[in-house]
Amino acid sequence: MPTSTxxxxxxxxxxxxxxxxxxxxxxxxVLDGIDLCIPEGTVFALLGPNGAGKTTIVKILSTLIGADGGQAEVAGHNIATEPDGVRAAIGVTGQFSAVDGLITGEENMRLMADLNHLSKRKGKQVVAELLERFDLVEAAGKPVQSYSGGMKRRLDIATTLVGGPRIIFLDEPTTGLDPRSRHNMWQII
Known part of the structure; x- marks a missing residue:
């Protein structure tokens, strides 16, 4: 590798x-010799039919499961030997919503701020900014179980961003959305 540009x-x-x-x-x-090299600052889409291994790749790269062979680095951290470094650098939004339906959208986001060790002040600021960005201000005080599918998906992605991850994995972020909500979600992404 060259030492300078x-x-x-x-x-x-x-x-x-x-x-x-x-x-x-x-x-x-399910995976047999996958090679990837994704530069910083890019948007990369992994496309393929159902069962092609896309979710498995996301799970391996986000350290949720181990690979049976090969090696990988995420944000400069080896997924096998430095999983904590990988986890500190990433945000993951899975195929299905991971927000708690019994609490409000704002409470979900504050919980994520606490889990990311943000100060109360910084957490409040980040939550407010993301609620605005994802058009969830009016719904923020309502239980998530009352949200539409599109609102839940936007909240799910917003909570992924609370900790300011360097790398974001979005596994089928528009699953279950109607065409209009899907279009809006891609614009946000």
Whole structure:
């Protein structure tokens, strides 16, 4: 790897790199030699049919499950030997909403601020900014179980951003949304 970019700057390492990732469940191989090199500051979409292994890749790269072979780094941290470093650098929004329906949208976001060790002041500021950005201010004080599917999805993504992650994994962020909500969600993303 070159030690400079020609103008004296060091090249940035990729946000995500993987070489030869493999995963099997019993005798069924779901990933067989996946290589990725995703530069920082980019939007990368992993496309494929159902069952192609997209969610498995997200789970491996976010340290939710281990790979059976290969190696990968996320935000400069080895997923196998430095999982805490990976987790500190990422935000993950799964296929299905992970917000608590029994509490309000704002309470969900404050909980995430606390889990990310934000001060009360910083947490309050970040929550207010994200509620505004995701058009959830009016609904913020209502229980999430009263939200529409699109509102829950927006809240889910907003809570992912509370800690200011360097890398965000969105696993099928528009699942279950009507066409208009889907369009709005892609505009937010």
């Amino acid at each position: 020609g103008d004296g700057r060091r090249p940035s390492s990729p946000a995500i790199s993987a070489v030869g990732l493999r995963k099997a469940y019993g005798d069924k191989t």
